[in-house]
Amino acid sequence: DTGVSQDPRHKITKRGQNVTFRCDPISEHNRLYWYRQTLGQGPEFLTYFQNEAQLEKSRLLSDRFSAERPKGSFSTLEIQRTEQGDSAMYLCASSLRDPFNEQFFGPGTRLTVL
Amino acid sequence: AQSVTQLDSQVPVFEEAPVELRCNYSSSVSVYLFWYVQYPNQGLQLLLKYLSGSTLVKGINGFEAEFNKSQTSFHLRKPSVHISDTAEYFCAVTPLRGGADGLTFGKGTHLIIQP
Numbered sequence: 001d002t003g004v005s006q007d008p009r010h011k012i013t014k015r016g017q018n019v020t021f022r023c024d025p026i027s028e029h030n031r032l033y034w035y036r037q038t039l040g041q042g043p044e045f046l047t048y049f050q051n052e053a054q055l056e057k058s059r060l061l062s063d064r065f066s067a068e069r070p071k072g073s074f075s076t077l078e079i080q081r082t083e084q085g086d087s088a089m090y091l092c093a094s095s096l097r098d099p100f101n102e103q104f105f106g107p108g109t110r111l112t113v114l
Numbered sequence: 115a116q117s118v119t120q121l122d123s124q125v126p127v128f129e130e131a132p133v134e135l136r137c138n139y140s141s142s143v144s145v146y147l148f149w150y151v152q153y154p155n156q157g158l159q160l161l162l163k164y165l166s167g168s169t170l171v172k173g174i175n176g177f178e179a180e181f182n183k184s185q186t187s188f189h190l191r192k193p194s195v196h197i198s199d200t201a202e203y204f205c206a207v208t209p210l211r212g213g214a215d216g217l218t219f220g221k222g223t224h225l226i227i228q229p
Contacts, residue, residue: 004157033216042118042204042219043158056216091158103217105150105158 002026004106006092012112013082020078021109025094032075033103034067035091043091049075050097082113116141116207120220127195128228135190135223137205145207147188148217149179152202161203164188175199200227 005024013019025032030051035043046065048056051072060066064082069075079086089110093103121136139145149161162173169181179190188205202224206217 035216040123040221042206042221043217045216045218048216059216093158102160102163107157 004092004094004104006090006106006109008109009107010110010112012114014114015084016081018078018080019082019111020076021090021092021111022074022076023092023094023106024074025092026104028096029094029104030072030097031095032069033093033095034075034077035093036061037089037091037108038087046077079111082111084113087111087113116143116145116209116218118205118207118218118220120203120205120223122223123221124224124226126226126228129197130194132193133191133195133199133225135203135205135225137188137190137220139186139188139205139207141186141207141209144210146210147179147181148206148208149173149177149188149190150204150206150219152204152222154201158204161190195225195227197227197229199225201225 007022032049034046037043046059047067049069052069064080067077089108091108092106095103117140119138127133147164150158151161152158161177162171162179164171164181172178177192179188181188202222204222205220208217
């Protein structure tokens with residue numbers, strides 16, 4: 001068990017560019033969550049998958065944000081036409097199907113938009 | 115919708131002293147409650163959770179928390195802190211009806227242990 005991994009750990013981009021982040025959950029976990037954490041705040045829930053099905057996406061911050069989990073394993077979060085306000089830490093978490101099981105968090109991807 | 119309020123953004127405590135980190139929540143439905151810890155440059159780690167049963171919950175590293183439904187609180191306590199407890203602590207809730215809504219976190223409390 002290598003835990004939840006995220007790639008890249010850091011991303012610096014220019015305003016208007018598209019960025020994509022990857023999350024690899026713990027192998028037997030079928031639930032995967034994305035959160036955003038800005039400085040001085042707690043993580044903010046964005047979206048959630050059970051296997052390949054995206055069951056909640058109304059919390060995505062705008063239509064510039066999208067997420068996929070095509071084969072029910074790894075997931076990607078894409079931000080199109082980045083803005084300076086998108087600068088934050090993006091966290092991924094995974095858990096077993098029981099929703100009250102512990103969510104295991106990855107180390108996060110820190111995005112800086114110049 | 116749910117919200118979580120952590121009343122203290124920073125709590126300085128001397129080593130080996132007791133500490134309490136406060137958490138209050140608001141929700142129109144019943145919730146499960148969690149405390150997570152974030153050590154410097156590390157990911158979030160679960161300290162403890164309350165799902166049902168005894169309102170006093172014990173977690174890792176000597177921490178415990180007490181659920182008070184009437185006061186909608188879930189305060190975290192430790193009888194004697196160590197330098198290694200220096201970290202950011204987050205209280206979180208999720209509705210009973212399922213995990214689809216993810217976790218709603220408070221803004222966090224920075225625990226600072228002074229030697």
